[in-house]
Amino acid sequence: MTDVTHTLHLTVQHPRPGLAVATIVGDVDVQTAPTLRSRALEIIQQGHPRLALDLAQVGFCDSSGLSAIIGIWHVAQEAGGSLSLAAVPDRLMRMLSMTGVDSLLPVHATAADVIDSPPASGGSSPRSCTHGGTPRCTGPRGTWSGS
Amino acid sequence: MTQQASAAHPAPGRRPEMVPDPRAEAARIAAVRRYDILDTPPDGAFDRVAAMAARLFDVPVATVTIVDTDRIWFKAAHGLEGVKEIGRDPGLCGSAILRDDALVIPDTLHDPVAANNPLVAGEMGVRFYAAAPIITPDGHRLGTVNVLDTKPRSITEDDTATLADLAAIVLDEMELRLSALRALRNEQERREVERAAREQVEKDKAAIAAFASTLQRTLLPPALPVVPGLELACHYHTASVHDVGGDFYDVFPVDGSRWAFFLGDVCGKGPEAATVTALARHTLRVAAQIDPDPVTVLRTLNTVLLTDVTAGSRFCTALFGLLAPQEDGGFTVTVATGGHPPAYHVRPDDSGAVWVKAVRPKGGMLIGAFPQASFAHATFLLAPGEGLFLYTDGLTEARTTQGAMLGEDGLTGFLHQRTGPLTATALVEDAVTLLASMPDGAGDDVALLALSVSDPETAPDAGVAATAHTTAAPEHFGQE
Incomplete structure (x- = not known):
């Protein structure tokens, strides 16, 4: 049986104004996926709708994790932001590609690649999700601060 | 005195x-x-x-x-x-x-x-x-x-x-x-109340169990129909007896000659997943009656799931296929996918092994997650003697004795090396045997559906004896 830890740690950095990078440590499964979802939504609601999840330290992510990511993507879109992923574990990558979710969610090799990616890509993936609301540069609080 | x-x-x-x-x-x-x-x-x-x-x-x-x-x-x-x-x-x-x-x-x-x-x-x-x-x-x-x-x-x-x-x-x-x-007296009354409450709980439990069991049966995949010229077989396993699975499948007629089939998997488990399972099954059936085009059917399901109260939080993957009989006894198959693992098209190859082709229409997305989701389809001929094998990822995610997941490659290899007949029944039986040989069996829910076109050369009476097989499902629910 897989040894699954039931805690999830999430730390947030703001490497650049308008971008929040959440580093996730732990396994994302049916137990921890709600934590991932609620913590990520908090970040978005605090005025950082451009969010990237760094999954380099996630050992395991199942379909519960995929569900959480899709939920976060919806909220980020509604807030005029975007969600991108970095260092996606193999199994999740297979799910993203099998389910076509990778066509809506930019996937980067590392968190550094997210930071280097142009901020102008704004509210959607580089391939641009034409249905997903026009990218805006104002968050719920009017302007983005780098904090 | x-x-x-x-x-x-x-x-x-x-x-x-x-x-x-x-x-x-x-x-x-x-x-x-x-x-x-x-x-x-x-x-x-x-x-x-x-x-x-x-x-x-x-x-x-x-x-x-x-x-x-x-x-x-x-x-x-x-x-x-x-x-x-x-x-x-x-x-x-x-x-x-x-x-x-x-x-x-x-x-x-x-x-x-x-x-x-x-x-x-x-x-x-x-x-x-x-x-x-x-x-x-x-x-x-x-x-x-x-x-x-x-x-x-x-x-x-x-x-x-x-x-x-x-x-x-x-x-x-x-x-x-x-x-x-x-x-x-208060203590006695309290005990009496507790005892009565406990009795009530036991009664309620029994009632709920009976109710759940009834509901469960309604959520189970139905028995397969008899389709002329086609052999069908299926397998349905839930990881827990108490869980209604998130896997579903069905085969049904859409008009005088054509048949539709589907197999899917709801993300998640338990009662919430079961409601999506039921909604998906019924939506697919009804949508196919209106327009059986597989991409249209999946698009309808996507819309329905997105307008449901659980919108945006419950998704599924599914394969939906339409079978049109051909004069040679084969069927034209159109399969659309909504983010589901591929189906496998199998036929005997010249060397005595099995020719295996993954039916993987490119670009089909998860159903119920995105309003802009796109779905893709592929059309091919299922000739006499050939089979089509559909599964949910409980099969490919089952772990082998080496601890690794079977994976698509493992499944492809297994199908390629099979020596048994390429009939639906044999395909499903062999896959169930494969699962049983895994150290933990199937850890997750598994649904399997196989179709095979009777080969008049190897089975002279096949045109008459189209059969349907349902395997193993009763062992998990039959006792209730």
């Missing part, structure tokens, strides 16, 4: 004889009942009060009595062995109960009412009698504490006060006893 004598020697504090007021008496009896003391076994505390009274007054007999409707019952009787109760004759206790202060009769023979009391006139020959009523906080006289002697005597006011104190002690004792009784 005569009335005259009585008038000449009135008992101290003696008031005219009273008749109990019926309403007051009814309330008094209710109070006696409340203390629930009548006919209880002897009790050390009351016996000690009686003994103390006898000692303090230096009399042979002292009693603690409770007055019932028609009798005077002895809770304690010092010096009166074997007497449990006497009649409510007036004169002594029967009169003392009717007044709030103590009744003292120095010489009963000088008291016209007492003189006729059986205790006085009878064998016992009581000459001195004094009693203090036992009065409840709300003013009801339950009975009396009595001292009796066979010789006349007089007592002081202090003695009378002592008698009243003893009566008060008896009341305190009765109050304590009552509160202990109440606590005991």
Whole structure:
């Protein structure tokens, strides 16, 4: 049986104004996926709708994790932001590609690649999700601060 | 004694004889009942009060009595062995109960009412009698504490006060006893309520289990139909008996000649997933009746899931296929995918192994997650002797003895190396055997669906005997 830890740690950095990078440590499964979802939504609601999840330290992510990511993507879109992923574990990558979710969610090799990616890509993936609301540069609080 | 004598020697504090007021008496009896003391076994505390009274007054007999409707019952009787109760004759206790202060009769023979009391006139020959009523906080006289002697005597006011104190002690004792009784009753009631609650819970559990079992059966994939020229087989396994799985499949006719099939997997588990399973199954069936085009059907399902109350949080993957029979006995198959693992198209190859092709229309997305989701389809011919194998990822995510997931490559290899016949039944049976050979079996839900076109060359009677097989599902639900 897989040894699954039931805690999830999430730390947030703001490497650049308008971008929040959440580093996730732990396994994302049916137990921890709600934590991932609620913590990520908090970040978005605090005025950082451009969010990237760094999954380099996630050992395991199942379909519960995929569900959480899709939920976060919806909220980020509604807030005029975007969600991108970095260092996606193999199994999740297979799910993203099998389910076509990778066509809506930019996937980067590392968190550094997210930071280097142009901020102008704004509210959607580089391939641009034409249905997903026009990218805006104002968050719920009017302007983005780098904090 | 005569009335005259009585008038000449009135008992101290003696008031005219009273008749109990019926309403007051009814309330008094209710109070006696409340203390629930009548006919209880002897009790050390009351016996000690009686003994103390006898000692303090230096009399042979002292009693603690409770007055019932028609009798005077002895809770304690010092010096009166074997007497449990006497009649409510007036004169002594029967009169003392009717007044709030103590009744003292120095010489009963000088008291016209007492003189006729059986205790006085009878064998016992009581000459001195004094009693203090036992009065409840709300003013009801339950009975009396009595001292009796066979010789006349007089007592002081202090003695009378002592008698009243003893009566008060008896009341305190009765109050304590009552509160202990109440606590005991409350405890018993609490236990009774708990026991009843537990019974109810057990009953509810059984009812819920029966209900869940019924619901579960309605959510299970239906038995497969008989499709002319086609052999069908399926397998359905849920990881937990208590869980309704998130996997689903079905095969059904869409018009006079065409048939549709689907197999899918809801992300998540438990009752919420089951509602999506049911919604997906019914939506796919209904949508196919309106327009059986597989991409259109999946698009409809996407819209329906997104407008459901659980919108945006419940998704599924699915393959939906349409079968159109051809003149050569084969079928044209159009399969659309919504983010589901590929189906495998199999046929015998020239070398005696199996030709395996993944049917993987490019670009089909998860269903129910995105309004802009796109779905893709592929069309191919399923010729006589060929098969199509559909599965949910419980199969490819099952772990081999090496600990790795079987994966698509493992499944492809397994199908390629199979030596058995390429019939739907054999495909499903072999896949079930493969799962059973895994150390943990299938850890997750698994659904398998296989279709094969009867080959007239190898099975001359196949055109007649199209069969449907359902494997293994009953072992998980049959016992309920």
